């Protein structure tokens with residue numbers, strides 16, 4: 053595909069999309085139903101539908117019986133870890149293999165013209181972003197994802213929290229599934245904003261930000277505190293009356309969905325003339341500029357409300373620069 057029909061490439065070879073990142077049209081006033089209806093399919097397909105598919109697959113084939121889950125044991129916890137690790141290896145691995153190892157679409161639609169494998173750096177273990185990110189994901193973050201999973205399944209199995217049945221309240225649970233990505237966005241925004249505070253940033257979040265040019269393995273490359281808090285979004289289903297399948301969906305939106313922001317390409321070419329939108333640009337800008345776009349795609353426009361939104365345009369850039377300038381003046385005044 054010709055990526056210059058969709059964006060521009062600068063002298064260095066970095067590509068950026070035309071137009072602005074549009075948040076969900078749910079917040080426009082007056083609300084326009086046709087716009088919302090046109091937005092809805094892209095909200096569900098393909099990413100959220102995939103997370104629901106894997107949640108169902110887990111529930112029917114992977115998660116042990118309720119009887120087993122009444123007692124926490126290494127057996128089923130390690131089983132869940134093994135499946136989570138294998139699933140991420142395959143799911144993230146597909147993107148890594150096709151777009152970063154085989155480089156099937158070279159740098160078409162790629163925001164940063166460089167590939168991490170070509171840029172060794174001292175900030176990473178073994179000077180390799182790929183190896184560092186991979187090891188942190190599989191030996192720190194995925195175990196913590198599993199800890200969250202084991203805890204909420206154990207709570208449901210023992211009846212410590214309400215278990216809403218699909219037969220009894222199908223409409224309520226379907227609505228909860230639909231808003232789960234919004235719960236994710238709010239949860240992520242606030243924990244993310246918190247760990248951008250100076251001391252917490254240096255202690256915790258700088259690990260994730262070592263990857264200025266993120267690739268699939270960067271997605272779950274986190275400090276343990278962040279790895280746990282990030283997946284703890286599923287614990288909201290211990291507070292809201294819910295169902296373990298919805299909690300699994302919530303967990304998968306976090307665990308599997310993390311890859312979206314770190315794909316590095318705006319569109320993933322599937323055939324010669326078809327491509328899937330990655331939705332990666334918002335979070336790519338966060339990795340590039342740090343103090344913008346703490347949330348996701350603007351499903352809940354928290355970044356707009358808090359004045360940290362960068363919509364990918366020149367105006368977005370100017371707003372960010374003005375904010376940085378103000379911050380600098382405030383810091384200087386304090387000295």
Ligand SMILES: [Zn+2]
Nearest residue numbers: 260313335339
């Ligand atoms: Zn990130």
Ligand SMILES: [Zn+2]
Nearest residue numbers: 244248257261
């Ligand atoms: Zn950050």
